[in-house]
Amino acid sequence: GLDFVLSEARKNGIKVILSLVNNYDTFGGKKQYVEWARGRGQAIGSEDDFFTNSLVKAFYKNHVKTVLTRVNTVTGVAYKDDPTILAWELMNEPRCQSDLSGRTIQSWITEMAAHVKSIDGNHMLEAGLEGFYGASSSSSRAASVNPAGRQVGTDFIANNRVPGIDFATVHSYPDQWLSSSDDQAQRNFLGRWLDAHIADAQGTLRKPLLIAEFGKSQRDPGFSSAQRDAQFGMVYAKIYQSARKGGPTVGGLFWQLMADGMDSYGDGYQVIFAEAPASTTGVITYESRKLKMLGKAFARAERAKGDASGKVTGGN
Secondary structure: OHHHHHHHHHHOOOOEEEEOOEOOOOOOHHHHHHHHHHHOOOOOOOHHHHHOOHHHHHHHHHHHHHHHHOEOOOOOOEHHHOOOEEEEEOOEOOOOOOOOOOHHHHHHHHHHHHHHHHHOOOOEEEOOOOOOOOOOOOHHHHHHHOOOOOOOOOOHHHHHOOOOOOOEEEEEOHHHHOOOOOHHHHHHHHHHHHHHHHHHHHHHHOOOEEEEEEOOOOOOOOOOHHHHHHHHHHHHHHHHHHHHOOOOEEEEEEOOEEOOOOHHHOOOOOEEOOOOOHHHHHHHHHHHHHHHHHHHHHHHHHHHHHHHHHHHHHHO
């Protein structure tokens, strides 16, 4: 099935980021790995042993190798050689509540990033982080930016400094994180959240930043499409402002685009173009075209620089 998906993406000029495991139970997640290890007689205390148990880590590494070296049965191209794949993601939203210091996940990311790169040096790699600040940031920084009470054992700065991690990610769900606040307060938080990560990606990490998930649930009390449009517009504006200045933010992926007939996968955040208001599809289309035009303008400028450099060299 995934072979077919990649072949269709390739035909349509779509790049994909493939996540290698989920933190949550959906599609098995880390829970399935620890259950397999228990079945082999391992003394597993909790799902967090996913990050430390040697057998579980061996299972994960074997999975990574199997996926990366797989030869697509439709295209005949090995996954590790397929330019349709933009990047690999180590894990969707890694969390380790049993070690809020961040050391456990830091060690796991370091080990697994090296493993991925030892098999595939062609593709970029990201960790799958939500963006919560940890011990490597000042306590005041973490307190002022993190949503209240959000400590999950990750560290936006330290985790993304790991060798082999090529770009940073951030997720944005103020409707979940600040559920008792009104829509305006949630948007104000969102602005601060994105500004902090954009600044740190540029000044501290010196790596690109992808706004890898954002959205507003239709199940939120008082939800309206106008609220969602305003949130989408704010995120896209932050991305564009950064990209236009040559900053680190290179794009954004709202959660989640779905097609007709996929209702069983709906979680409240889905956008189905056939059902979405014209205003929502308009925001997505307009902002996406703006970024595409900006990318083309940068490409033309780079080509012009290359042409000018070639002429100078030839003249000399």
